[in-house]
Amino acid sequence: MLTYAARRTLQAIPILLFLSVLLFLLIRLTPGGPLAQAERNPNVTAEQLAALRARLGLDQPLPVQYARWLGGVLLGDLGDSIKFRRPVAEMIAERIPATLLLVGAGFLLTLAIAIPAGVLSAARPYSPFDYAVTTLTFVGQSVPVYWLGLLLILVFYVTLQNPWTGGPLFPAGGMSSVSGAGGPLDVLWHLALPVAALSLGWAAWYSRFLRASMRDVLNEDYIRAARAKGLRERAVHYKHALRNALLPLVTLMALDLPTVFSGALFVETIFSWPGMGRLFWDAARGRDYPVLLAVVMVNAVLIVACNLLADLLYGVLDPRVRYD
Amino acid sequence: MTELAGPGPALPLLEPLATAHAPETLGALVWRRFRRHRLALASLAALGGLILAALLAPLSPYSPTGQKPAEAFRPPSAAHWFGTDELGRDVFTRILYGGRISLLVGLCSTLLALALGVLVGALAGYYGGWLDNGLMRLTDAFLSFPTTFVLILLSALLRDLPFLALRSSVAVVAVVIGLLAWMWPARLVRGLFLTLRERDFVSASRALGAGDGRIIFRHILPNCLGPILVNGTLEMAFAIITESGLSYLGFGVQPPTPSWGNILASAQTHVFRAPWLAVFPGLMIFITVMAINYIGDGLRDALDPYTVRA
Numbered sequence: 001m002l003t004y005a006a007r008r009t010l011q012a013i014p015i016l017l018f019l020s021v022l023l024f025l026l027i028r029l030t031p032g033g034p035l036a037q038a039e040r041n042p043n044v045t046a047e048q049l050a051a052l053r054a055r056l057g058l059d060q061p062l063p064v065q066y067a068r069w070l071g072g073v074l075l076g077d078l079g080d081s082i083k084f085r086r087p088v089a090e091m092i093a094e095r096i097p098a099t100l101l102l103v104g105a106g107f108l109l110t111l112a113i114a115i116p117a118g119v120l121s122a123a124r125p126y127s128p129f130d131y132a133v134t135t136l137t138f139v140g141q142s143v144p145v146y147w148l149g150l151l152l153i154l155v156f157y158v159t160l161q162n163p164w165t166g167g168p169l170f171p172a173g174g175m176s177s178v179s180g181a182g183g184p185l186d187v188l189w190h191l192a193l194p195v196a197a198l199s200l201g202w203a204a205w206y207s208r209f210l211r212a213s214m215r216d217v218l219n220e221d222y223i224r225a226a227r228a229k230g231l232r233e234r235a236v237h238y239k240h241a242l243r244n245a246l247l248p249l250v251t252l253m254a255l256d257l258p259t260v261f262s263g264a265l266f267v268e269t270i271f272s273w274p275g276m277g278r279l280f281w282d283a284a285r286g287r288d289y290p291v292l293l294a295v296v297m298v299n300a301v302l303i304v305a306c307n308l309l310a311d312l313l314y315g316v317l318d319p320r321v322r323y324d
Numbered sequence: 325m326t327e328l329a330g331p332g333p334a335l336p337l338l339e340p341l342a343t344a345h346a347p348e349t350l351g352a353l354v355w356r357r358f359r360r361h362r363l364a365l366a367s368l369a370a371l372g373g374l375i376l377a378a379l380l381a382p383l384s385p386y387s388p389t390g391q392k393p394a395e396a397f398r399p400p401s402a403a404h405w406f407g408t409d410e411l412g413r414d415v416f417t418r419i420l421y422g423g424r425i426s427l428l429v430g431l432c433s434t435l436l437a438l439a440l441g442v443l444v445g446a447l448a449g450y451y452g453g454w455l456d457n458g459l460m461r462l463t464d465a466f467l468s469f470p471t472t473f474v475l476i477l478l479s480a481l482l483r484d485l486p487f488l489a490l491r492s493s494v495a496v497v498a499v500v501i502g503l504l505a506w507m508w509p510a511r512l513v514r515g516l517f518l519t520l521r522e523r524d525f526v527s528a529s530r531a532l533g534a535g536d537g538r539i540i541f542r543h544i545l546p547n548c549l550g551p552i553l554v555n556g557t558l559e560m561a562f563a564i565i566t567e568s569g570l571s572y573l574g575f576g577v578q579p580p581t582p583s584w585g586n587i588l589a590s591a592q593t594h595v596f597r598a599p600w601l602a603v604f605p606g607l608m609i610f611i612t613v614m615a616i617n618y619i620g621d622g623l624r625d626a627l628d629p630y631t632v633r634a
Contacts, residue, residue: 015465023477030484138621142614144565146572147606150592154599255467262472269573270592281573284476287484292477299470307468 005312012304019300020073020293024066027289073297079290083283088294092276096298098175099275103264105191106198113203118210118245119237122218133207140204145263149197149270156193173272194271198263202256209252213245220244247318254310257303357626364622367615374612378423386414388421389580397598407600410590415601419608422582426609429498429577430564436502437559438552441509446540448510449517460514463507471504475566476575478503493578497570501563509555516548550627557620561613568609584609 039049053059057068072079078088121130157172170193171177176186217223218241226240227233265277272278276295283291315321348356359365381388386404395412398404406415448459478500483493520526521544529543570576571585579586584605591601 014461015468018465019469019474023474026478026481026485030481138614138617142561142610142617144568144606144609144613146569147588147602147609150588150595150602150606153592153595154602158595158599258467258469258471261470265472266569266573280473280476284480284575287480292480296470296473296477299473300468303468303470 001312001315005308008308008311012308015304016297016300020070020297021066023293023296024069025062027293028062028065078294078297081283081288081291083286083288083291088291091279091291092294092298095274095276095279098273099264099268099277101187102191102194102198102267102273102275103260105195106202106260106264109195109199110203110206113199114206114210115242117203117207119214119242121207122211122214122245123233123237125215130211133211137204137208140201141208143201145197145201145266146270148200149193149267152193152197153270175274194267194273197270198260198267202260202263205256206249206252210245210249213248214241217241217245247314250310250314250317254307257306261299261303354623354626358622361618361622361625363618364625367618367622370611371615371619374423374608374615375427378420378427381417381420381424384414384417384420386417388413388418388582397594399598400600406604407598409587409598409601410594415587415604418582418587419584419605422584422587422605423608425494425577425581425583426564426567426585427612429494429501429567429583430560432498433501433505433563433567434556434560436499437505437563438509438556440502440506442513442545442548442552444506445510445513445515446517446545449514450521450536450540450544452518456514459510463510466504466507469504472566472569475500475504475570476573479570479575493576494581494583497567497576501566501570505559505562505566509552509559512551512555513548516551517544520544520547550623554620554624554627557616557623561616561620564609564613564616 044052050059057065060068069079076089078092080086081088081091084091117133117136121127121133124130152170153172156170157168160169161167162169171190172193175190177190214237218237223236223241226236231240261277264275265280267273268275268277269281276298280292280295282288283295390413392408392412395404395408396410398408398412400407404414404416406419409415409418444459444463448456479493479496482496482500517540526539526543529539534543567576567583568585568588571583572589574586574589576585577583587605588602588609591598591605594601
């Protein structure tokens with residue numbers, strides 16, 4: 001398994017290099033490149049511009065620039081933000097916990113909805129409950145994350161009031177109250193709407209997948225054996241069938257990760273959640289290319305790493321799988 | 325078979341068989357089976373109505389871009405069905421014009437993604453070997469990109485690049501989405517080609533002297549049309565949601581050209597004064613995407629020879 005992990009890691013490297021070369025070149029091809037803002041500034045003289053270019057290494061040939069950037073990245077230096085004049089690595093490190101909290105909470109909520117919905121609708125196929133779940137999954141998959149976020153704000157922030165304090169029922173932005181009285185409960189209160197917006201479509205997709213997976217597993221012989229020895233249906237479904245039905249979901253989770261991070265980007269933008277997505281959006285509006293490049297690469301590394309993790313996890317969960 | 329049905333002393337048992345059933349064309353068969361999926365049929369009608377309304381947008385008495393500040397923030401009424409926005413523009417009219425853009429971008433990027441995906445998948449699946457290996461590595465690479473992040477970066481970059489004359493933000497969005505959505509059809513088509521290329525009809529046409537191009541496009545590809553069509557509906561749903569999302573974030577279709585996403589973008593600022601701004605554009609995206617998903621579901625059932633239930 002170690003050799004397998006090593007080989008997969010080696011295979012991931014060309015993917016990441018390819019993405020970085022592509023984006024690096026495109027960024028350098030834009031007029032002015034990273035110095036576009038400075039070039040348009042009438043107060044910056046030609047000499048200053050040339051000095052700046054030399055200091056940032058932009059007068060070197062492109063391959064040299066790329067090699068320098070890559071060398072820096074390997075040592076943990078992702079460059080400096082043009083707008084904030086701070087190391088990008090530092091800025092991203094500040095933002096990652098918020099994104100992981102959002103995505104992690106969203107993942108738990110998704111499983112909490114999708115597992116019962118998928119198991120119950122597979123247990124009684126073509127029942128009214130099954131039809132209701134199927135319809136809801138179509139709805140959930142068709143609702144755009146950003147619209148759902150706006151609707152949640154409309155209902156729980158604008159319309160509904162908290163009967164005790166008179167304020168809005170849930171906050172529509174930020175991660176904690178301005179007063180700072182906060183604590184974990186305050187963060188949870190702020191987390192409610194963003195997580196709900198992130199999880200609905202996600203849960204819809206997983207319940208649909210889990211229903212199909214459960215239906216497959218329930219046809220297998222060992223399920224008949226479990227029923228024949230007199231186990232109750234609950235035990236058959238939740239203990240025997242669910243374990244195997246969840247296996248393909250592990251692969252799905254990894255494949256879905258780009259979608260999840262995209263969803264988080266929208267949610268963070270709408271709810272001013274101080275994560276990587278929000279950082280990226282702010283940087284994109286100011287064309288802060290070092291930040292943009294770094295955030296894309298960090299996300300790509302996370303996705304590739306999680307894919308690898310999912311494949312290895314699959315082997316641990318399912319002893320039938322052999323790595324060769 | 326026709327000579328059996330002709331006059332004369334034909335076999336009496338065969339005659340009714342040959343005349344009573346004109347062979348049903350594939351299209352008629354698919355349509356007959358598609359009609360049984362009531363939700364898909366209703367979705368087809370809804371989508372048709374939406375496209376028609378978008379085409380008839382110039383019939384509206386209001387301009388989609390002309391500003392009338394005195395009329396700002398009117399709630400929905402008989403004069404303004406979906407109310408007016410912060411610049412006094414009729415939201416219903418803007419949604420109709422926005423629908424043209426959103427549906428057009430959805431269609432164009434779907435076609436681009438399908439064309440790229442079919443090409444990559446067909447080459448990889450048909451030739452196999454190192455070409456298959458290389459193309460599939462590329463597909464895997466694109467699949468592990470953080471899609472929306474790359475989309476935002478690309479659409480920002482493409483607008484800044486001087487030598488690409490993509491002045492129109494609509495074209496930029498359509499191209500960028502197409503470039504990041506071809507991987508699913510590529511994988512699908514590759515899989516289909518891998519099995520189909522081993523079939524006897526392929527050997528037969530090769531024996532008759534058909535070249536690779538002819539076998540790929542005239543013989544194998546037509547057998548893949550069903551799954552490609554179903555995949556196309558998924559692509560279209562993805563493209564419409566993505567276009568609106570990009571426009572919502574400010575990196576898609578640029579104002580004053582309306583699109584469902586950028587109409588929604590101004591809604592958040594005015595959510596207290598004008599909640600209707602947040603409701604209607606999103607509802608249009610939702611209805612369209614849902615209709616396309618149901619049509620895809622109906623097509624899947626209609627095209628699947630193994631479906632027994634209606």
